[in-house]
Amino acid sequence: MTTVLGHNQYGKAETRVVRITRDGDTHHVRDLNVSVALSGDLDDVHYHGDNTKVLTTDTTKNTVYAFAQDGGIASPEEFALRLARHFTGSQPAITSARIRIEEYGWSRTGETGHSFVRDGGEIRTAQIRLDGAGCEVVAGLRGLVVLNSTGSEFRGFVKDPWTTLPESRDRVLATEVEARWRYGRHDGDGEPDWDAVHRRSRAALLDAFADTYSYSLQQTLYAMGSRVVDAGPEVDEIRLSMPNKHHFLVDLAPFGVANPTDTGAVYFAADRPYGLIEGTVLRDGAPARLPTD
Incomplete structure (x- = not known):
């Protein structure tokens, strides 16, 4: 054989x-x-x-x-x-x-x-x-779409001959959150209140997204993951996948129409291609076990 x-x-x-x-x-x-x-x-x-x-x-x-x-x-x-x-x-x-x-x-x-x-x-x-070896529990959510209409900028990045993206001091930040958090292995005793931890983790994600002045989506991802881990002892690791749902300011100058961001602007919401930001946040000292793919 x-x-x-x-x-x-x-x-x-x-x-x-x-x-x-x-x-x-x-x-x-x-x-x-x-x-x-x-x-x-x-x-x-x-x-x-x-x-x-x-x-x-x-x-x-x-x-x-x-x-x-x-x-x-x-x-x-x-x-x-x-x-x-x-x-x-x-x-x-x-x-x-x-x-x-x-x-x-x-x-x-x-x-x-x-x-x-x-x-x-x-x-x-x-x-x-x-x-x-025991029981491993991984929970989470996907399809959680969030948007900040201000409180985000993106500048100071690397520029090479193919860079066309302008720096922004005030941009729309939007993403669709997929989160997986690991409870670790369980022997059947002292299991957490699963629904309560899910509600708390979801609230922590939303609060951190709203509260964080964002200089990059990576920074926001880390803030969101940290908020979940810090919210209680049950979660030792969280992995987040967050596509950048780009909103580009529409150029209305050819039509003689102003599009000022300080009073109200029109954006084009692009669905692809998109930046995809992913990362894992761990409790200090906890092993990394969530798959990276």
């Missing part, structure tokens, strides 16, 4: 599950997209087509639905932990489980407790990886 099997995993991807909890006339919605990946002692199915150790992907889908009913969904992190512990604890061949969850938010609207409107583009994320 000239080949050997490397790392492998299997499972059911993107199982959509919506759990509606009724508290009298007030209802609560948790809307998840759940992806399960399992690995372990599965050489025989790859080498010989022997399925005796294979828990079907259809079964993993049904387990997601059953667990959503039996035990509910307290948070994406709690639900993912429960699934991972079930798969690794009930199947001798399965030694590692990775559960990825996206949550879509809903807010109440109207006078009733049962009418909702889907929250904008922001998605809450959670990933659980459970294996023999």
Whole structure:
């Protein structure tokens, strides 16, 4: 044999599950997209087509639905932990489980407790990886679009023969935040209030973006990540990916129209190409474990 099997995993991807909890006339919605990946002692199915150790992907889908009913969904992190512990604890061949969850938010609207409107583009994320070394929890969000209409400048940068970007002392700063923060490994005791830490981390990101006078998007990224880590002891590491959503002042001079920034200006919002600023902020002394890609 000239080949050997490397790392492998299997499972059911993107199982959509919506759990509606009724508290009298007030209802609560948790809307998840759940992806399960399992690995372990599965050489025989790859080498010989022997399925005796294979828990079907259809079964993993049904387990997601059953667990959503039996035990509910307290948070994406709690639900993912429960699934991972079930798969690794009930199947001798399965030694590692990775559960990825996206949550879509809903807010109440109207006078009733049962009418909702889907929250904008922001998605809450959670990933659980459970294996023999323990359990790693990474949570976060993506699609959080923010904009400062002033309080930002960009100047003093390197200039070479191909530089055309003018320096700016007052610019629009806009980005779409993707953030992943690591709780580290957990043994099941003393787990944090996942929802509370998510709310706190999201608020810290927004507050830091609003409060920071920005000389560069890199500086703003570091300020936002630091605010999350400093907000509490649970988060040791956060990785941020922040595209620069450029807003260029429109040249209206050919039409004889002024476009002054001091009283109100018109900008062109460019969607591509864009600068992409990424970085990781760590608690001092904490190891870096989040992937860099």
